[in-house]
Amino acid sequence: MRSRAQRRVTGLTLAIGALALVMVPSSGGRPRAGDFSAPIGERLTYAISWASYLVAGEMTLAVKARGRFFDRPGVHLELRASTIGPVRAWVKALDEHWASYVDPETWLPYRVELSRREGDRRTDLTIALDHRRGIARLSTGRTIPISPETRDVVAFLYHLRALPLEPGDRYHGSLLSERRRIRVRADVGSRASVDTRAGRFEAIEIVLRVEDGGRRAADARRLRLWLSADERRVPVLITAQEALGEIRAELVELATGATAGRRPHVSPRSDRE
Secondary structure, three states: OOOHHHHHHHHHHHHHHOOOOOOEEOOOOOOOHHHOOOOOOOEEEEEEEEOOOEEEEEEEEEEEEEEEEOOEEEEEEEEEEEEOHHHHHHHOOEEEEEEEEEOOOOOOEEEEEEEEEEOOEEEEEEEEEEOOOOEEEEOOOOEEEOOOOOOOHHHHHHHHOOOOOOOOOEEEEEEEOOOOEEEEEEEEEEEEEEEEOOEEEEEEEEEEEEOOOOOOOEEEEEEEEEEEOOOOOOEEEEEEEEOOEEEEEEEEEEEOHHHHHOOOOOOOEOOOO
């Protein structure tokens, strides 16, 4: 049986996975995903801290390449997350890698690859999404029904940056993980100044909740996402409230083009006062 500390560390990636939303407006016109073009070579680096003082992990989001993948045009997106420092040495070594291949016009993913290592356990999974037929096929042989706009965690984060986000807007959709699909709701809040290790940003708050069978939306780990309020809409901060403290994934560095070739290291010691 896993210890409570191990469950909290696993929550670091659960918070990331909870962002795998499908954003479809509850009213008004459908947003045009093609209006946003992520710069090839962009890499966003985050420090993941636990209980406001311990840096427990690091995460990167990257736009790797644009070209032809698996016999169709696409953009290769990537998310990597891992525990570091004392948490990795004393509690759990956890590494997670998501690769998402999306259509360059719709930003809908057609292939997702997941690799996860937890201590001595390793999980490798491939998901092929067929939006026309409304089905996702897993390399395990299972299938999951999906909606026409279903996106994985990585594709969603880049799609979200293209949406019109005004205070009071509400979006509904579904979450696709490696096992199931969950209905979700996102509420756009107000703008506020957000301090991160990369500096201060004017940002837009988005509150993410799970909707269970049409009942009132529950607060899913009190998950909050802040996007920069400029034209880039960079995710600058993600927070999830756990019983033993808040988990924060905050931007450390934004690299584009040639500067993206250098992978910065996140110190396991927090410099938060």
